[in-house]
Amino acid sequence: MASEFSGPAKAEGTRFRPDELTIWVIAGLTAALHLAVAGRYDIFRNELYFIVCGRHPAFGYADQPPLVPLLAAATQLFGDNAWLLRLPAALVAALLVPLTASLARLYGGSSLSAILAAAAAALAPALVAMTAIVTTSTFEPIAWTACAWLIARGLQREDKNALLWAGLVAGLALEAKYGIAIWLAALLVGLVLTPERRVLAWRQTWLGASLALLIALPSVVWQSLVGWPFFAVILHHASAHSNFTGTPLRFEIGQILAMNLFLAPLWLIGVVAPFAVERLKPARFLSIALLLATVLVIVTGGKDYYLFPVYPVMFAIGAAACAGMKKWLAGVWLALAAANAALLAPVVLPLLDPPALKDYLDRHHLHPPPDEAAGIGAPLTQVDSDEMGWRALEKQVASVYRALPPDERRRAAILATNYGEAAAIDVYGAGDHLPPALSGQNQYYLWGPRGYDGSVIIHVNGDPDQWRPFCQSLTVAAHFGAPYAMPYENNRPIFICRGSRHTLADIWPRLRRYQ
Numbered sequence: 412m413a414s415e416f417s418g419p420a421k422a423e424g425t426r427f428r429p430d431e432l433t434i435w436v437i438a439g440l441t442a443a444l445h446l447a448v449a450g451r452y453d454i455f456r457n458e459l460y461f462i463v464c465g466r467h468p469a470f471g472y473a474d475q476p477p478l479v480p481l482l483a484a485a486t487q488l489f490g491d492n493a494w495l496l497r498l499p500a501a502l503v504a505a506l507l508v509p510l511t512a513s514l515a516r517l518y519g520g521s522s523l524s525a526i527l528a529a530a531a532a533a534l535a536p537a538l539v540a541m542t543a544i545v546t547t548s549t550f551e552p553i554a555w556t557a558c559a560w561l562i563a564r565g566l567q568r569e570d571k572n573a574l575l576w577a578g579l580v581a582g583l584a585l586e587a588k589y590g591i592a593i594w595l596a597a598l599l600v601g602l603v604l605t606p607e608r609r610v611l612a613w614r615q616t617w618l619g620a621s622l623a624l625l626i627a628l629p630s631v632v633w634q635s636l637v638g639w640p641f642f643a644v645i646l647h648h649a650s651a652h653s654n655f656t657g658t659p660l661r662f663e664i665g666q667i668l669a670m671n672l673f674l675a676p677l678w679l680i681g682v683v684a685p686f687a688v689e690r691l692k693p694a695r696f697l698s699i700a701l702l703l704a705t706v707l708v709i710v711t712g713g714k715d716y717y718l719f720p721v722y723p724v725m726f727a728i729g730a731a732a733c734a735g736m737k738k739w740l741a742g743v744w745l746a747l748a749a750a751n752a753a754l755l756a757p758v759v760l761p762l763l764d765p766p767a768l769k770d771y772l773d774r775h776h777l778h779p780p781p782d783e784a785a786g787i788g789a790p791l792t793q794v795d796s797d798e799m800g801w802r803a804l805e806k807q808v809a810s811v812y813r814a815l816p817p818d819e820r821r822r823a824a825i826l827a828t829n830y831g832e833a834a835a836i837d838v839y840g841a842g843d844h845l846p847p848a849l850s851g852q853n854q855y856y857l858w859g860p861r862g863y864d865g866s867v868i869i870h871v872n873g874d875p876d877q878w879r880p881f882c883q884s885l886t887v888a889a890h891f892g893a894p895y896a897m898p899y900e901n902n903r904p905i906f907i908c909r910g911s912r913h914t915l916a917d918i919w920p921r922l923r924r925y926q
Contacts, residue, residue, distance in 0.1 A: 428522070429522070430522035430523075430525050430526055431525075433526050433529075434508060434509050434512045434525060434526060434529040435509065437508050437526075437529050437530060437533050438505040438506070438508040438509055438529070438533075439505065440533070441504050441505045441508055441533045442501050442502065442504065442505035444760070445497070445500065445501035445504050445505075445542065445543065445760075446494070446498070446501045448543075448760050448761050448762060449493060449494045449496075449497040449498070449500075449501060449543075450492070450493045450494035450497075451761040451762075452493070452761040452765075452795060452798040452799075453493060453798045453799070453801060453802065454491065454493050454496060454798065454801065454838070455544045455546075455794060455797055455798050456797040456798075456801075456830075456831035456834070456835075457544075457546050457797075457831075458483060458493075458496060458544060458545055458546070459801065459831060459834035459835050459837075459838050460830045460831065460834040460853075460854075461479055461480040461483035461484070461545065461546075462480070462483045462484050462487050462491075462496075462834065462838055463484075463833075463834045463837045463838060464477075464480035464483075464484075464854055465477075465479075465480035465481045465482070465483050465484025465485065466484045467858070468481060469633065470629040470630055470632065470633040471629070471630040471631075471633035471634055471637075472853075472854045473637070473640035473641065473644065473853040473854040473856065473857055473925065474640065474641060474644045474853045474854065474925070475547050475588065475641070476547075476585065476586045476587060476588065476589065476627075476630040477586060477630060478583065478586040478587040479545065479546070479547050479549075479550070479587050479588070482499060482545070483496060483545055486498065486499070487838075491838055491839065496545055497543070497544060497545055499545060499549075500542045500543065500544060500545050500549045501542065503542050503549060503550055503552075503553050504533075504538070504539070504542035506553060507532050507538070507542075507552055507553045507556065507723060508529045508532050508533050509529065510532075510553065510556050510557060510560060510723070511528045511529060511531070511532040511556060511723040511724075511726055511727050512525040512526070512528045512529040512532075512727070513525075513560060514528065514556065514559065514560045514563060514723075514724065514727035514728075515527070515528035515726075515727040515728070515730040515731045516731075517560065517563050517564060517567050517568075517727075518563070518567070518690075518691055518693070518694050518727070518728060518731040519690050519691070519731055519734065520727070520730055520731035520734050521734040521735070523733070523734065523736060523738060523741055524730040524731050524733060524734045525730070526741075527677065527726075527729075527730040527733060527736075527741060527744075527745070528723075528726050528727045528729075528730035528731075530745050530748070530749075531671075531674050531677055531678075531723075531726035531730065531748070532552075532723050532726060534671055534674065534745075534748045534749055534751075534752040535669075535670045535671050535674060535722060535723075535726075535752075536669060536670070536671055536751075536752060536755040536756075536758065536759045537669035537670055537716065537719045537722075537759075538552055538670075538719065538722070538723070539752075539756070539759045539760060540758075540759035540760075540794070541716065541719060541720075543759060543760055543761075543794075544794060547587055547588035547590075548588060548590070548716060548719075548720075550584065550587045550588070551584070551587075551588060551590060551591065551719075551720035552719065552720040552722075552723055554580055554581075554583070554584035554587070554591055554720070555584075555591060555594045555720040555721055555723075555724065556720070556723040556724055556727075557577075557580045558577050558580050558581055558584070558591070558594065558595070558598070559598070559697055559700075559724045561573045561574065561576050561577035561580065562574065562577055562598065562602075562610065563693075563694070563697070565577070565610060565613075565615075565616075566607055566609075566610055566693060567693065571613050571614075571615040571616075572615055573615075574610065574613060574615040574616045574618075574619040575615050575618055575619045575622065576619070577619050578618065578619025578620055578621070578622035578623040579619070579622055579623070579626070581595060581619075581620075581623040582622055582623035582624070582625065582626025582627050583626060585623065585626065585627035585630070586626060586627060586630055589641070590717060590720075591720075593704050593707050593708065593717070594700065594704055594720070594721065595623075596703075596707070597699075597700035597701070597703040597704040597707065598696065598697075598700045600699065600700070600703050601695070601696030601697060601698075601699035601700035601703070602696045604696070604699055605695045605696045605699065606693075607693060607695075607696045637857060640853070640857070640925050643925035644853065644925045644926060647925055647926040648712070648783075648926070649711070649712055653783050653784040653785070653926075654712050654713065654714050654782065654783050654784075655714075655780070655781060655782055655783060655784075656708070656709060656712045656713060656714070656715070659709050662708075662709055662715060663705075665715050665780075666715065666718065666719075666722075669715065669716075669719065670719070670722050671748050671751050671752055671755075672751055673744065673747040673748040673750075673751050674726070674748050676729075677725075677726055677729040677730060677733070678722050678725035678726055678729055679725075679729070680728075680729035680732050680733065681697075681698070681701075681724070681725035681726060681727070681728035681729030681730075681732065682698045682701055682702070682725055682728075682729075683698070684728060684729065684731075684732035685697070685698045685728065686698065688732055691728065691731060691732060694728050694731075697724055697725075697728060698725075698728070700721075701721050701724070701725055704718060704721055705718060714782045714783060715782050716782065754775070754777075755777070757771050758771075758772065758777050758779065758792060759792075761795065761798075765791060765795070765799070765894065765895045768791055768795065769790060769791055769895065772791065772792075778792075779792055779793070781793060785897075788897070788898040789897060790894075790895045790896075790897075791895050793897075795895070796895055796896055796897045797831070797896075797897055799893050799894070799895045799896040799897075799900075800891070800892060800893030800896035800900055800901070801831070801835035801838075801839065802835075802839050803891060803892075803893045804832060804835050804836070804871070804891045804893075804900070805835055805836050805839040805840050805843070805845075806843075807889050807890075807891040807905060808825060808836055808840070808845065808869065808871060808891075808905060809840060809843035809845055810889065811869055811888045811889050811905055811907070812825065812843075812845060812869060813843075814888070815867070815907075819867045819909075822863070822864065822866050822867045823846070823863075823867040823868070823869055824846070824849055824860065824861075824863035824865065824867070824868050824869070824915060825845065825846060825847075825848045825849065825868075825869045825871065826848075826849045826850065826868050826869065826870045826871065826873070827848050827849065827850045827855075827870075827871040827872065828850065828852075828870075828871060828872040828873055829850060829852050829872070829924075830850055830852045830853050830854070830855050831900070832848070832850070832871050832872055832900070833848035833849065833850035833852075833855050833871075834848075836848040836871070847861060848871075849861060849863070849915075850922075851919070851922030851923050851924050852924045852925075852926065853924070853925060853926070856919075856922065856923045856924070856925070859916075859919060860915035860916055860919050863915050864914050864915060864916075865908075865911040865913065865914050865915035865916075865918070866909070866910060866911065867907065867908070867909055868882075868907070868908040868909075868911060868915075869888075869905065869906075869907055870905070870906050870907075870908055871891070871903075871905050872891075872899075872900070872903045872904070872905075873904070873906065875887055875904060875906050878906070878908055880912075881908070881911055881912050881913060881918075882908035882909060882910060882911055882912070883909055883910030883911075883912070884908075884909045884910060885906055885907070885908050885909070886906060886907045886909075887904050887905070887906045888905055888906060888907050889904075889905045890902055890903060890904055890905065891903055891905060
């Protein structure tokens with residue numbers, strides 16, 4: 412009697428088939444690369460803001476749901492540490508690899524298909540960038556892909572309970588960022604327009620949808636109780652045209668380049684193949700969802716990265732369509748994609764020191780075009796430049812604060828122009844015993860003036876000429892900035908306003924900036 416591990420049965424009985432081992436090696440290398448560079452630069456502007464928000468636990472915040480701030484704050488319980496902060500992002504980057512491969516297999520992909528899909532998820536520069544730091548967008552690629560995978564599994568395997576899990580994932584994703592609503596709406600339309608609409612007759616589908624809404628409800632209720640500041644932020648970007656979406660053609664060219672030029676055929680095949688290949692017909696709802704999500708982002712003037720989370724799904728469908736490809740051709744294809752990823756790796760990961768990175772960007776003409784007005788003039792990339800100078804800013808503020816007479820120090824409010832400056836003071840200022848910073852931007856506005864009367868204000872990055880009429884005396888005490896920081900955070904004033912003619916409580920509504 413032959414052993415159950417002999418011959419072909421042995422390959423199936425082992426824990427990992429060769430293709431599975433390859434996929435997990437890719438995932439491991441992805442995690443290792445992220446973790447190796449996670450602490451090279453300092454904490455990003457938004458990461459600082461998330462940490463501070465998370466240290467004020469709530470069901471929501473002015474411009475975001477609560478999950479990412481709470482997670483960011485949890486990683487910093489024992490002091491500020493960029494590496495620990497970005498550990499969850501590295502894990503997400505790694506887990507996206509086998510998930511994308513698994514979706515390719517669900518639609519009949521071969522071992523080669525699974526490896527193609529896995530490699531694409533690891534080699535797309537935009538996906539690498541999204542998981543290099545912790546933002547509300549970091550968890551979108553894995554959440555969008557997981558929702559698609561669970562719905563596909565339910566349909567392909569008649570696993571109705573998968574729709575319950577899809578609801579759980581969607582609910583958690585909504586507590587991280589509301590942007591997944593675009594994908595959920597697009598998926599719903601895709602299902603309605605295809606025979607896969609049968610999933611809408613399942614009880615588990617509606618239970619899953621109810622679970623998603625239940626999980627997301629606390630954040631929605633919180634927004635309603637404080638006047639829907641999230642929509643004020645969105646409307647500001649739309650009315651001020653601060654997002655540079657551009658024409659549809661410009662937008663699509665940007666998507667192709669961001670996802671790796673040599674991987675563009677793979678996701679484009681993923682869009683088209685379900686309408687041309689009979690065995691991929693059940694995936695049509697995903698192609699329709701991609702097209703609708705694209706239209707929604709363009710029409711609403713969204714930033715280019717709003718659509719990035721959808722591409723692992725298209726990589727998987729495209730890879731499934733390439734199941735019969737010759738191995739040598741796939742090898743050449745992946746080699747070209749890897750070369751392109753290597754060229755762009757210093758742009759999306761902190762592999763180089765700032766001076767070397769600036770030289771690299773200049774020499775190879777690789778400065779990313781800004782996707783919003785705030786990104787104009789970044790000496791490096793916007794993310795990299797927004798990791799520069801925060802500790803120096805805090806030290807300058809601490810120096811000004813300590814120079815005040817004791818009586819003024821007790822009354823002094825530290826007012827920052829934006830949440831990045833305020834968060835840097837709050838995160839790094841604990842060792843210098845600085846009071847909590849104030850700002851009129853986003854969540855800081857909702858925290859109010861914290862009882863300060865405004866008799867002494869240390870203003871960071873304000874305009875002295877605008878404030879002088881409101882102060883009995885105004886003294887520019889210092890300037891802050893750092894090499895490679897954003898222009899609006901470089902060589903900027905820190906001034907002291909004494910004897911404000913209005914209390915902070917009186918002028919607080921005028922300081923509100925939801926943006």
